Amino acid sequence: MSVEDYRKIAREKMKGHCGVYKHCDGADIRICQRNAYGKGIGFGGVGSGQSFKNNFEAVNAIKLKMRVVGDHYNPNTEYDFFGNKLTMPIMGASVTGVNSFGGDEVITESEFCKATVLGAKYAGTIGWRGDTYTYDWDFMPCYDAICNVAEGWGVKISKPRDQEVLKKVFKKYEEGGAIAVGTDVDGCGSTIMAAHQKPVFKKSPEDIKELVNSTKLPVIIKGIMTQEDAIAASEAGAAAIVVSNHGGRVLDYTPGTAEVLPSIVDAIKGRTRILVDGGIRNGYDVLKMLAVGAEAVLIGRDIVRAAVGGGAEGVKTHFIHLQKTLEKAMRMTNVASLSDITREVIYG
Numbered sequence: 001m002s003v004e005d006y007r008k009i010a011r012e013k014m015k016g017h018c019g020v021y022k023h024c025d026g027a028d029i030r031i032c033q034r035n036a037y038g039k040g041i042g043f044g045g046v047g048s049g050q051s052f053k054n055n056f057e058a059v060n061a062i063k064l065k066m067r068v069v070g071d072h073y074n075p076n077t078e079y080d081f082f083g084n085k086l087t088m089p090i091m092g093a094s095v096t097g098v099n100s101f102g103g104d105e106v107i108t109e110s111e112f113c114k115a116t117v118l119g120a121k122y123a124g125t126i127g128w129r130g131d132t133y134t135y136d137w138d139f140m141p142c143y144d145a146i147c148n149v150a151e152g153w154g155v156k157i158s159k160p161r162d163q164e165v166l167k168k169v170f171k172k173y174e175e176g177g178a179i180a181v182g183t184d185v186d187g188c189g190s191t192i193m194a195a196h197q198k199p200v201f202k203k204s205p206e207d208i209k210e211l212v213n214s215t216k217l218p219v220i221i222k223g224i225m226t227q228e229d230a231i232a233a234s235e236a237g238a239a240a241i242v243v244s245n246h247g248g249r250v251l252d253y254t255p256g257t258a259e260v261l262p263s264i265v266d267a268i269k270g271r272t273r274i275l276v277d278g279g280i281r282n283g284y285d286v287l288k289m290l291a292v293g294a295e296a297v298l299i300g301r302d303i304v305r306a307a308v309g310g311g312a313e314g315v316k317t318h319f320i321h322l323q324k325t326l327e328k329a330m331r332m333t334n335v336a337s338l339s340d341i342t343r344e345v346i347y348g
């Protein structure tokens with residue numbers, strides 16, 4: 001089955017939540033955004049949807065320089081993530097909450113976690129898992145998927161809950177053999193977490209330091225959109241940051257991640273790993289983000305659609321497609337390996 005076959009199934013299953021359109025751009029006419037103002041966020045972006053749109057538009061605005069005269073070669077997309085050799089610099093974003101995708105009749109949270117983690121593993125990369133208000137000590141579908149089913153092959157990103165809770169969660173994943181842990185600091189505005197007695201907090205540099213010192217695992221800080229926050233997270237010892245606005249789901253009117261990435265790269269490149277997500281839909285988009293200076297990317301909504309359409313097989317097929325389009329993009333822009341990718345590959 002092809003990527004399109006799985007997307008066709010997802011289009012049926014996600015009716016009313018996501019149209020699985022050719023362009024996932026957060027436009028007002030899309031089902032996820034239409035009439036959404038003031039309603040639950042569903043699969044779209046927060047409020048006006050501008051942050052979601054800006055992600056898509058910022059990636060789209062970058063243009064690739066085609067360089068096709070030269071010796072033929074097969075580009076190498078292999079990537080090292082904290083000592084783990086991956087087939088590509090592309091991983092599955094931490095996404096949770098199947099109620100946004102249509103509910104348990106579409107896919108259960110446990111099935112979804114297993115599909116994303118295993119599908120990524122089959123393709124030679126890593127599925128990250130998130131955190132939401134339904135998760136607690138008695139219900140940990142992410143832990144089961146990463147630490148039991150995939151034998152530790154995963155990354156856990158917890159909401160910025162109370163420090164003691166986070167330290168306990170990190171320890172549990174460390175003991176379960178996970179690759180890395182972290183927190184999506186841009187989740188600090190979530191009211192639904194507090195409404196379910198799982199309050200979230202802004203994290204200070206001292207809080208981040210405490211988290212870093214609480215575990216042997218690399219700690220990732222996800223949800224960075226400014227130089228100031230990037231420097232603070234880097235100086236507090238974060239092993240990696242993710243330049244992200246949560247797919248445009250947490251604060252209305254933020255720029256696209258591709259717009260802010262260059263200034264963050266200028267500030268901390270070489271000191272802390274820089275990853276990025278938001279609006280990345282194919283290997284060409286991946287190459288653009290790497291050209292701007294990210295070392296790897298995360299894919300959110302497309303991996304959800306692949307999981308809904310085909311479970312772990314759907315996710316695996318989608319990752320392989322991403323890797324193949326990245327390979328083609330690299331060949332046609334005259335780069336042979338990830339270390340050869342520079343701003344020379346793009347215009348401006």
Ligand SMILES: Cc1cc2nc3c(=O)[nH]c(=O)nc-3n(C[C@H](O)[C@H](O)[C@H](O)COP(=O)(O)O)c2cc1C
Nearest residue numbers: 093094095096130131184246247277278279300301
């Ligand atoms: C339905 C949905 C749920 C999400 N849940 C989480 C989460 O639990 N934790 C988290 O760190 N990010 C979460 N995200 C954000 C993603 O990790 C990622 O930043 C974003 O989806 C990337 O943008 P893209 O969807 O355009 O690829 C969620 C995104 C979506 C669409």
